Amino acid sequence: MKRQRILLALSGASGAIYGLRLARELARRDVELTLTATPSGRLVCREETGLDLSGDPVEAGIRLAGHLGLKTAIRVVAPDDLFxxxxxxxxxxxxxxxxxxxxxxxxxxxxxxxxxxxxxxxxVMLKEHRPLLLAPRETPLSEIHLENMLRLARAGARIIPAMPAFYHQPRTLDDMIDFVVGKILDQAGFENSLYRRWSD
Incomplete structure (x- = not known):
């Protein structure tokens, strides 16, 4: 069976930890994972987590794997590599x-x-009708932000704001991060037990 190919991108919004936790969870599954980050995304990642994704992509992939506690490197590609x-x-x-x-x-x-x-x-994902998941992290939201999200939702993208919930009674920051990551994995079609599901 062909391995599922996933492209994970980190942009310059605060919340790099969500992307890194998601990378760890995806890398633990049998998928072909590629990560890219905008220049501002790399700066935010370094500022918020201490992980430097700049420089040679191969070395960045090795640093990323070490940061996440993985044994094998994750493929990292430059954000301007249009080939x-x-x-x-x-x-x-x-x-x-x-x-x-x-x-x-x-x-x-x-x-x-x-x-x-x-x-x-x-x-490409939108024009090919393939899953495009966006996890915005901004507050408050302007009318322009809301209109852009509505436009993308109508075009087929899935909007999953980084909004932790509390019905699962989180006890740690990791619990709150895992809730958001679990919701993203749900929408991407990956079973997970990162958060306690609502039940009667």
Missing amino acids: FASASGSAAPDAMIVCPCSMGTLGRIAAGISANLIERSAD
Whole structure:
């Protein structure tokens, strides 16, 4: 059986920990995972988590795996590599997730702008009717933000805001992070037990 190909992108919104936790969970599954991050996404990741994703992509993949406690490196690609497979409709990944998703990135995707690998890959996912999951992390939301999210939802994207819940009675910060990551995995079609489900 062919391994599912997942493209995970980190943009410049706060909340890099969500993307890294998601990368760890996906890497533990039998998927072909590729990660890319915008320049501002790399800066935010370093500021918030201490992980440096800059420089040579191969070395960044090794650092990423070490940070996540994984034994094998994760493939990292440069955000301006428009020759990477996901930039072509004939080689689109099975799913793409932008987590965290800045309102700038979300707005450019909504406008059909394809200036970098993340934007072009998202454009490909929409035109090929493949799963595109966006995890915006912003507050408060302006009318422009809301209109862009509605436009993308109507185009087929799934909007999963980074909004922790409390019905599962989280006790730690990890519990709150895992709730959001679990919700994203749910929408991507991956079974998980990262949070306690609601039950009678």
